[in-house]
Amino acid sequence: MWKGFIKIGVTAILLMTVSMSNAHTFHVSVAQMKYNAQNRTLEIAIKLFTDDLEDALTTSFGNQGWHLATPRQLPAADKYVRNYLKPRFAIKQNNRTLSWNWIGAEYNMDAVWCYIEMYDFDHEADLEWKNIIFFEIFNDQKNIGHFDILDHDFSAYTTRKKRKQIIGYNK
Amino acid sequence: MSSFGMYFELGVMHILDLEGIDHLVFILAIAAPYRFIDWKKLIILVSAFTVGHSVTLALSAFDIVRINEDLVETLIPITLLITAMVNLGKTGQKLNMKLVYLLIFFFGLIHGLGFSNFFNALMSESSEVTSALFAFNLGIEVAQIMIVLIILIITELFNFFKPKSQKMRIIFLNGGVFFLALQMLFEALFTI
Numbered sequence: 001m002w003k004g005f006i007k008i009g010v011t012a013i014l015l016m017t018v019s020m021s022n023a024h025t026f027h028v029s030v031a032q033m034k035y036n037a038q039n040r041t042l043e044i045a046i047k048l049f050t051d052d053l054e055d056a057l058t059t060s061f062g063n064q065g066w067h068l069a070t071p072r073q074l075p076a077a078d079k080y081v082r083n084y085l086k087p088r089f090a091i092k093q094n095n096r097t098l099s100w101n102w103i104g105a106e107y108n109m110d111a112v113w114c115y116i117e118m119y120d121f122d123h124e125a126d127l128e129w130k131n132i133i134f135f136e137i138f139n140d141q142k143n144i145g146h147f148d149i150l151d152h153d154f155s156a157y158t159t160r161k162k163r164k165q166i167i168g169y170n171k
Numbered sequence: 172m173s174s175f176g177m178y179f180e181l182g183v184m185h186i187l188d189l190e191g192i193d194h195l196v197f198i199l200a201i202a203a204p205y206r207f208i209d210w211k212k213l214i215i216l217v218s219a220f221t222v223g224h225s226v227t228l229a230l231s232a233f234d235i236v237r238i239n240e241d242l243v244e245t246l247i248p249i250t251l252l253i254t255a256m257v258n259l260g261k262t263g264q265k266l267n268m269k270l271v272y273l274l275i276f277f278f279g280l281i282h283g284l285g286f287s288n289f290f291n292a293l294m295s296e297s298s299e300v301t302s303a304l305f306a307f308n309l310g311i312e313v314a315q316i317m318i319v320l321i322i323l324i325i326t327e328l329f330n331f332f333k334p335k336s337q338k339m340r341i342i343f344l345n346g347g348v349f350f351l352a353l354q355m356l357f358e359a360l361f362t363i
Contacts, residue, residue: 026292153173
């Protein structure tokens, strides 16, 4: 009796699952930060899941009909993405927040790549990295950061419990 | 932190993190029926699970297999339910160990797909997958061994104080696993 019951149960669950939407279960973003010694800038690329980004934009600005990565994408989407990221992603050095320049974003169905540039980066000073992207919508959000500064490679991640990371060269 | 250190930490936290306790509960279910004297069986069981999940984690990390995430997240609580039912159904009797090893290996394959859902989210185009995968998997193993050791210590303490209640302990633990798994299954099915 048990066997029959299990078979029916498993089959039903499989069918239900296959027919469901494809929402990913983990909430992660990845940022790559590379120091450009010639311009003394930090070149930043942030990968965000497209559906997460739409949720966050709607939470912050109301539903403007984003349709990211589709032909119907909101023409002003870029501006909203920039305004969303600006207060949530920052680097501080020598008690000063680095100034920030939005380069643009690349919209794909699964992920959006956002490009930012920060000026007057001091490659010898410790840095304080703040990344609180999506913390207001997901409890389990993890924001990964990879730093590539001359010969040094570092990685760190922020969570709701640890919203900032200090990155130093002598540690 | 080096990126190796970070992926290692993320691997450890992926098992120990209370936000998603499915893998932790599965390890509890695997180890629940055994004592220190059964260490050989436990080593084979944990290895079977490890080989299983390492295979699918690697296959998925290198994009050789790709399986619907929701399907995997639904199958994981089912592996917990079945493991708890096997342990409950045979309480006090001898299990057919070869069959159990095979089952846990098979379930390892499913959990590996679960690990890969998280691992793949961490990767970006410029990531070095191989070393990240190694560090992440190592983190998972370390966390797994820690949990097995903690469960064994609790089991032995229990045996010390209540030596005659073996059956009760197994029923208690697996009952807990069963109901947690049931809750996870409903969550996986209805929170999309």
